[in-house]
Amino acid sequence: NAGVMQNPRHLVRRRGQEARLRCSPVKGHSHVYWYRQLPEEGLKFMVYLQKENIIDESGMPKERFSAEFPKEGPSILRIQQVVRGDSAAYFCASSPRTGGANEQFFGPGTRLTVL
Amino acid sequence: AQTVTQSQPEMSVQEAETVTLSCTYDTSESNYYLFWYKQPPSRQMILVIRQEAYKQQNATENRFSVNFQKAAKSFSLKISDSQLGDTAMYFCAFSPNSGNTPLVFGKGTRLSVIA
Numbered sequence: 166n167a168g169v170m171q172n173p174r175h176l177v178r179r180r181g182q183e184a185r186l187r188c189s190p191v192k193g194h195s196h197v198y199w200y201r202q203l204p205e206e207g208l209k210f211m212v213y214l215q216k217e218n219i220i221d222e223s224g225m226p227k228e229r230f231s232a233e234f235p236k237e238g239p240s241i242l243r244i245q246q247v248v249r250g251d252s253a254a255y256f257c258a259s260s261p262r263t264g265g266a267n268e269q270f271f272g273p274g275t276r277l278t279v280l
Numbered sequence: 281a282q283t284v285t286q287s288q289p290e291m292s293v294q295e296a297e298t299v300t301l302s303c304t305y306d307t308s309e310s311n312y313y314l315f316w317y318k319q320p321p322s323r324q325m326i327l328v329i330r331q332e333a334y335k336q337q338n339a340t341e342n343r344f345s346v347n348f349q350k351a352a353k354s355f356s357l358k359i360s361d362s363q364l365g366d367t368a369m370y371f372c373a374f375s376p377n378s379g380n381t382p383l384v385f386g387k388g389t390r391l392s393v394i395a
Contacts, residue, residue, distance in 0.1 A: 198382055207284075207371050207385035208325075221382065254323060258383075269383060271317075271325035 169272035170239075171257050177278045184244040184251070186275045190259030197240045198269060199225075199232060202254040214240060247279045282307045284374050286386035293362045294394055300347075301357045301389045303372030309333075313375040314348070314355045315383065320368040328370070331355065362393045 170189040178184050190197050195216050200208040210224040214234035225232065229247075234240040244251055254276050258269035283306045293299035305314070316328040331339045331348050338346050343363075347356045359366055369390050373383040 200383075200385075205387075207286075207387045208383070210382035210384070213382055224382070256325060258325075268327065268330065270327075273322070273324050276323075 169257055169259050169270050171255075171272035171275050173275060174273060175276050175278070177280060178247045179280050180248060181246050184247050184277055184279075186242040186244075186255050186257075186277070188240040188242070188257030188259075188272055190240070190257070191261070191270050194259035194261045194270070196260045197234050198258045198260075199240075199242050200256045200258065202256060202274070204253075208256060211242070244277075247277075249279045252277055252279045282309070282374050282376070282384045284372050284384050284386040286372055286389050288389045289387070290390045290392070292392040292394055293359075295362055295364060297362055298358060298360045299362055299391065301359075301370050301372075301391065303355045303357070303386055305353050305355065305372070305374050305384075307353070307374065307376070309376045311376075314346075315373040315375070316344070316346070316355075316357045317371045317373060317385075318366075318368045319371065319388070320365075325371075329357065359391075364393050364395060367391060367393045 172187050197214045199211040202208045212225045212232045213221040229245045231243045254274045256274045257272045260269050285304045312333045314331045318326045318328050329339050329341045329344050338348050343360045345358045369388045371388045372386040375383050
């Protein structure tokens with residue numbers, strides 16, 4: 166089952182370090198979404214990318230956060246100079262095409278803990 | 281902006297019984313998609329059922345069915361013959377029918393199935 170892959174599953178960083186989260190979409194999917202889930206909360210949208218393009222980053226903080234989805238390789242969510250408030254589960258989802266039912270397939274998530 | 285409200289933070293049900301989880305949403309869109317996702321302790325997001333707003337017939341997937349009331353903007357999930365493996369967080373989500381767009385999630389309902 167070649168679903169959405171995310172790594173690492175767990176990531177521990179100290180305040181001020183960088184966190185790099187990776188997402189490999191379902192093979193053939195060209196649309197990737199990143200969501201953040203705080204404890205006891207639902208998922209909140211951060212950024213939507215297609216290959217080599219950021220389509221919508223309205224949910225991503227303007228500072229310290231960046232995302233990319235290169236032509237080759239996984240999508241990367243980068244958090245610079247992490248703070249304790251960045252501790253959360255980060256989910257990636259992919260979908261196959263524009264239009265239609267917009268069914269998104271989710272990865273298992275990366276749990277980031279900032280000490 | 282679209283919003284999704286799940287008014288039941290926690291629910292419990294006896295094994296083999298039926299339970300209904302509530303979800304309401306707010307949108308000015310005329311066509312859209314609604315989803316229920318399950319998040320078990322593994323934290324993987326699993327699509328349970330999907331409803332297209334222009335379809336009047338309620339969606340059904342085995343023991344899972346929805347009661348979609350478009351005028352009331354209500355989208356409840358009914359789980360019949362509850363099983364211990366149904367224990368999870370359940371999230372209601374909304375997507376406009378305008379191509380690939382981010383999902384808007386409710387805060388979730390924690391369901392416990394009791395033996």
